[in-house]
Amino acid sequence: MPMGHTATAQAGSGGLTATEHRLANGLRVVLSEDHLTPVAAVCLWYDVGSRHEVKGRTGLAHLFEHLMFQGSAQVKGNGHFELVQGAGGSLNGTTSFERTNYFETMPAHQLELALWLEADRMGSLLAALDEESMENQRDVVKNERRQRYDNVPYGTAFEKLTALAYPEGHPYHHTPIGSMADLDAATLEDARAFFRTYYAPNNAVLSVVGDIDPEQTLAWIEKYFGSIASHDGKQPPRDGSLPDVMGGQLREIVEEEVPARALMAAYRLPEDGTRASDAADLALTVLGGGESSRLYNRLVRRDRTAVAAGFGLLRLAGAPSLGWLDVKTSGDVEVPVIETAIDEELARFAEDGPTAEEMERAQAQLEREWLDRLGTVAGRADELCRYAVLFGDPQLALTAVQRVLEVTAEEVQEVAKARLRPDNRAVLVYEPTAPADETDATDENEEAAK
Amino acid sequence: MTELATMEFHAQPQAGEPKPWAFPAPERGSLDNGLTVLRCHRPGQQVVAVEVLLDAPLDAEPAGLDGVATIMARAFSEGTDKHSAEDFAAELERCGATLDAHADHPGVRLSLEVPASRLAKALGLLADALRAPAFADGEVERLVRNRLDEIPHELANPARRAAKELSKELFPAEARMSRPRQGTEETVAAIDSAAVRAFYERHVRPATATAVVVGDLTGVDLDALLGDTLGAWTGSAAEPRPVPAVTADDRGRVVIVDRPGAVQTQLLIGRTGADRHDRVWPAQVLGTYCLGGTLTSRLDRVLREEKGYTYGVRAFGQVLRSAPDGTGAAMLAISGSVDTPNTGPALEDLWTVLRKLAAEGLTDAERDVAVQNLVGVAPLKYETAAAVADTLADQVEQHLPDDFQATLYRQLAATGTVEATAAVVNAFPVDRLVTVLVGDAAQIKEPVEALGIGEVTVVAAE
Numbered sequence: 059m060p061m062g063h064t065a066t067a068q069a070g071s072g073g074l075t076a077t078e079h080r081l082a083n084g085l086r087v088v089l090s091e092d093h094l095t096p097v098a099a100v101c102l103w104y105d106v107g108s109r110h111e112v113k114g115r116t117g118l119a120h121l122f123e124h125l126m127f128q129g130s131a132q133v134k135g136n137g138h139f140e141l142v143q144g145a146g147g148s149l150n151g152t153t154s155f156e157r158t159n160y161f162e163t164m165p166a167h168q169l170e171l172a173l174w175l176e177a178d179r180m181g182s183l184l185a186a187l188d189e190e191s192m193e194n195q196r197d198v199v200k201n202e203r204r205q206r207y208d209n210v211p212y213g214t215a216f217e218k219l220t221a222l223a224y225p226e227g228h229p230y231h232h233t234p235i236g237s238m239a240d241l242d243a244a245t246l247e248d249a250r251a252f253f254r255t256y257y258a259p260n261n262a263v264l265s266v267v268g269d270i271d272p273e274q275t276l277a278w279i280e281k282y283f284g285s286i287a288s289h290d291g292k293q294p295p296r297d298g299s300l301p302d303v304m305g306g307q308l309r310e311i312v313e314e315e316v317p318a319r320a321l322m323a324a325y326r327l328p329e330d331g332t333r334a335s336d337a338a339d340l341a342l343t344v345l346g347g348g349e350s351s352r353l354y355n356r357l358v359r360r361d362r363t364a365v366a367a368g369f370g371l372l373r374l375a376g377a378p379s380l381g382w383l384d385v386k387t388s389g390d391v392e393v394p395v396i397e398t399a400i401d402e403e404l405a406r407f408a409e410d411g412p413t414a415e416e417m418e419r420a421q422a423q424l425e426r427e428w429l430d431r432l433g434t435v436a437g438r439a440d441e442l443c444r445y446a447v448l449f450g451d452p453q454l455a456l457t458a459v460q461r462v463l464e465v466t467a468e469e470v471q472e473v474a475k476a477r478l479r480p481d482n483r484a485v486l487v488y489e490p491t492a493p494a495d496e497t498d499a500t501d502e503n504e505e506a507a508k
Numbered sequence: 509m510t511e512l513a514t515m516e517f518h519a520q521p522q523a524g525e526p527k528p529w530a531f532p533a534p535e536r537g538s539l540d541n542g543l544t545v546l547r548c549h550r551p552g553q554q555v556v557a558v559e560v561l562l563d564a565p566l567d568a569e570p571a572g573l574d575g576v577a578t579i580m581a582r583a584f585s586e587g588t589d590k591h592s593a594e595d596f597a598a599e600l601e602r603c604g605a606t607l608d609a610h611a612d613h614p615g616v617r618l619s620l621e622v623p624a625s626r627l628a629k630a631l632g633l634l635a636d637a638l639r640a641p642a643f644a645d646g647e648v649e650r651l652v653r654n655r656l657d658e659i660p661h662e663l664a665n666p667a668r669r670a671a672k673e674l675s676k677e678l679f680p681a682e683a684r685m686s687r688p689r690q691g692t693e694e695t696v697a698a699i700d701s702a703a704v705r706a707f708y709e710r711h712v713r714p715a716t717a718t719a720v721v722v723g724d725l726t727g728v729d730l731d732a733l734l735g736d737t738l739g740a741w742t743g744s745a746a747e748p749r750p751v752p753a754v755t756a757d758d759r760g761r762v763v764i765v766d767r768p769g770a771v772q773t774q775l776l777i778g779r780t781g782a783d784r785h786d787r788v789w790p791a792q793v794l795g796t797y798c799l800g801g802t803l804t805s806r807l808d809r810v811l812r813e814e815k816g817y818t819y820g821v822r823a824f825g826q827v828l829r830s831a832p833d834g835t836g837a838a839m840l841a842i843s844g845s846v847d848t849p850n851t852g853p854a855l856e857d858l859w860t861v862l863r864k865l866a867a868e869g870l871t872d873a874e875r876d877v878a879v880q881n882l883v884g885v886a887p888l889k890y891e892t893a894a895a896v897a898d899t900l901a902d903q904v905e906q907h908l909p910d911d912f913q914a915t916l917y918r919q920l921a922a923t924g925t926v927e928a929t930a931a932v933v934n935a936f937p938v939d940r941l942v943t944v945l946v947g948d949a950a951q952i953k954e955p956v957e958a959l960g961i962g963e964v965t966v967v968a969a970e
Contacts, residue, residue: 095891097887144881146885146886148888169524198818204771205818316664348597415598
């Protein structure tokens with residue numbers, strides 16, 4: 059069997075196509091047919107995320123996302139969930155810095171129901187939104203925050219590092235979950251105003267992917283969404299642009315009850331949608347993706363100073379992306395030992411660039427990630443929305459993997475040299491403290507000294 | 509701000525004509541070396557999934573060496589007779605492949621996923637790992653240290669900590685199931701390359717292994733490919749191995765794992781019950797879904813959507829081991845996290861939900877929605893090759909026929925409200941549930957004692 063440079067003839071898109079449409083009210087629609095399995099994915103991206111929130115109301119976009127499941131004019135209480143699940147579908151919604159998405163994957167013959175449901179809440183959520191839902195979902199979201207962030211070791215690292223990496227007042231300074239104080243402060247009127255401002259057909263992209271009849275699907279979309287009024291109340295997000303490098307190393311030491319020392323860092327990287335961001339993705343993959351990466355080989359295999367070590371990329375379009383380093387130390391190893399090794403590896407990489415084999419490996423890994431993402435109708439629907447909302451062109455989703463494969467070793471080296479430097483990172487160091495149940499003061503000191 | 513103009517409303521649409529879909533039937537065969545092979549062509553699935561099951565259960569680990577199956581599973585990808593550990597990882601990633609391996613009660617599983625065009629290369633690497641693993645001293649020593657480093661991280665995770673405590677409570681101390689799957693600090697520290705090799709030689713051979721291959725196999729000569737790769741693996745014939753029956757102590761009681769200052773309490777409430785060889789299984793699946801399968805199920809309707817005590821509580825049945833002779837069992841459990849001050853009220857509501865279910869039963873409407881969901885989501889759930897391969901491998905591991913899942917969908921559709929009620933009430937009897945709470949004992953002990961759901965003991969988190 060031939061071992062080409064790409065895994066499939068069409069390099070990930072698998073010969074997929076998508077068509078684009080726009081309703082008179084401004085709703086953008088993307089359709090993509092695939093009749094292999096009798097399922098259809100509906101995905102709706104609203105161009106609003108935590109970056110649109112204002113001071114004192116962090117977490118509102120996400121809390122609002124929960125309220126979207128509390129009924130609308132023709133859908134009672136939890137009806138959205140009940141109807142989709144009762145039709146054999148699955149559904150959810152998520153909120154990030156840059157967007158809020160809602161999605162249903164349905165057996166193909168139930169597609170119309172999902173469209174009807176999405177249209178009902180886009181057009182008439184306020185008819186059902188009340189204090190009771192608001193109070194209930196406020197408590198649910200606060201418990202979500204506790205479960206995912208506050209009650210797990212290192213749970214607030216993401217929040218802390220983001221706050222370091224983006225300065226006070228920057229739209230990405232806070233994360234989508236928001237603070238407990240702001241969640242408590244949000245009012246029903248805030249939620250209503252949020253809906254009136256951001257939830258409009260002209261601020262959304264709807265994609266439908268799978269075993270569909272495009273003409274019929276478009277007719278349903280026109281029928282259900284066509285009469286929803288557009289409006290122009292939307293506030294653009296505050297400017298997220300920042301200089302290419304931080305210009306100094308930011309650092310925070312966290313003393314907490316965690317099981318081991320940890321070193322985490324966020325590097326400021328090029329914005330998503332640029333060739334340089336694909337180059338950065340490849341650089342991070344060579345350095346810290348998987349178990350053949352430079353950092354894994356150095357820290358976990360050779361030095362044996364870390365239990366896990368890796369790099370990830372948080373792709374952002376409206377602000378610099380973040381290269382995310384996460385290292386948990388082994389045994390009693392101290393953080394400076396790890397940090398020195400990382401700086402050596404990053405400096406060496408900037409000096410020499412990736413080898414041809416490392417490039418091949420990193421590109422194969424990223425290509426595989428794309429195959430996974432585009433391998434389900436829901437994944438494809440989400441990517442089509444992403445490129446439509448953030449970059450204005452859904453077709454870019456189908457060629458994304460080709461762009462990654464076109465990046466050269468020189469470009470990878472260039473971005474590493476320019477960005478993966480000690481003066482362009484925010485660092486979070488975890489130092490474990492004794493458990494809180496060592497009540498006696500002297501014992502506590504002894505425990506801490508261990 | 510003025511209210512927006514109203515939209516034009518339409519009646520809720522009716523469903524169209526359903527298109528036929530069935531859980532895929534695999535083709536079963538075997539290689540000359542005795543390896544059983546299940547294959548399944550899934551058009552369009554460019555990422556092929558290969559699952560290999562080894563009859564190397566945790567129960568077979570030698571005394572004092574809990575975790576040796578885990579270390580062996582991990583060591584498969586740490587070098588062979590052809591590649592060093594670093595080279596092996598590099599070659600796999602060069603194919604865009606991932607290889608995971610883990611050990612559980614029924615045996616060891618290796619899961620390979622790779623783009624179809626690079627299947628040949630990746631299957632070759634997988635075969636090398638099984639046929640001629642290096643198990644080099646230095647690599648095994650590193651895996652042991654790495655595993656020891658992981659343990660404190662797991663104990664600090666409330667959900668993992670709760671699972672560990674529940675196993676310890678439910679199963680007799682001498683049963684392997686009572687102890688952590690991946691070993692304790694003491695047992696893992698005792699593992700070396702000789703122990704790993706001895707376990708491999710005793711329990712790993714093609715005659716007792718099965719490979720499941722699923723994906724778009726267009727243009728792939730799978731027979732030739734398997735012959736050249738997994739076909740080159742040799743080993744002795746299978747020997748029968750006795751399996752002890754699963755027994756558990758489900759007297760109603762509460763164990764609090766103390767985590768002072770915790771802002772939430774992790775709940776894990778469980779016992780053991782019918783597994784997939786039991787005729788009640790479809791009704792139990794259906795009833796358990798109605799109790800806590802999703803956020804519109806009974807538990808979350810109260811605990812989340814009415815009271816806001818939690819982000820979500822789920823009830824589930826998870827097979828521990830399943831065998832035709834009735835020696836197997838499933839873990840039946842309810843899990844979730846609730847905020848610390850509401851721990852008592854949340855548990856009280858949870859028990860009220862269970863009592864009400866026992867007293868009044870499920871409604872027909874509830875049963876209908878559950879069936880429509882469980883059966884209706886099948887084509888979505890099994891869209892990827894990996895999902896199909898995983899279920900086929902589960903069936904093999906649990907000694908079930910290859911059409912088990914396909915049959916289960918028909919059985920679910922034919923299960924009535926009364927049967928589903930009986931099954932779930934039997935599965936979650938209010939006085940025979942072991943409750944593990946990982947949380948702040950100083951704050952939750954008293955309110956939990958007041959509920960009368962069993963004797964309350966407190967243990968240290970470690």
